[in-house]
Amino acid sequence: MQKTSPFFDERPDDIDISLLVIHNMSLPPGEFGGDDIEALFTGTLDENKHPFFKQIAHLKVSAHCVIRRNGTVEQYVPFSKRAWHAGVSAFQGRSRCNDYAIGIELEGTDTAPFTAAQYTSLASLTHDILSHYPAITLGRIVGHSDIAFGRKTDPGEAFNWCQYRQSISLGKIK
Template sequence: MIKNAILTQAEYCSTSHWDERPEQTPISLLVVHNISLPPNEFGGDYIKYFFSGCLDPKLHPYFASIYQMRVSAHCLIKRDGHILQFVPFDKRAWHAGASSFQGMNKCNDYSIGIELEGADHIPYTQDQYQSLSLLTKQLIQEYPAITLGRIVGHNDIAPGRKTDPGIAFDWPLFRKMIKQEITS
């Protein structure tokens, strides 16, 4: 359930990496991403620390190049399906970067960003698909401008710059699960 723009069954993690959406901008897009820290490695709390602005650059050589970045997503779905929420859905998370969808730039203004703990070429887990489909159903109910045609990958809104959620993401399975969730 979503209450006051917070998913009640998620673990809420505070971050300052967000701001207000422009006034009179309906939430109308859902963007699926992936992230793993360090790259292609799973587990631990590095993504949580990264989105919260407290990633220690000494913990891994890769972190020295990213620890000062101010990015976030609304939610992260871990490999076991556990959901962490960083930004209330009615606020603007910083997940899309330079982006455009159907001629509208600045996708952060009108989208919700969901990160999957993963990598482009590594299959996602059934638990992640289950959590993502249930979350998507709740988001569609709460924000009816998000339709099946307005659920995209980061690669769709930033082609040539981003590749996630990647070739390992099973769009047909995910869309089938969403339709089952919507009709049940």
């Protein structure tokens, strides 16, 4: 499902897309469903709807895609464009991960198990991304915590990296 975020720009001309970053998000924190993630990514979040929103309503953030609890994939930014998902970040000594990364948000938290539908959709989406961006290898699929060490913790302890990596490395969607 295509949605449109205003929070993106052009990637630098000489950049190969070579990193996939897995995130998690729930709005309000710990709550699933609703349209608050979409509102944040489209700049329409009502700061009066929840006390936490006063802290974040001014942010200009986006991800390329969000995978909802039921497995629905919503795309906010074309993969060829630079989404604003990683913030201050570095991977293997190279900073500004937004320049060369694709960011996928899973609707969830660090501690709540993700759904089977989310893993299925994530594996399918990953296969599509890998087929179009060969510089993204298994070793270049990371969590937000891996590129923003000490600042971010997502996708968190509940994310089953083993299951996810097996599903993409074996070419199977589990």
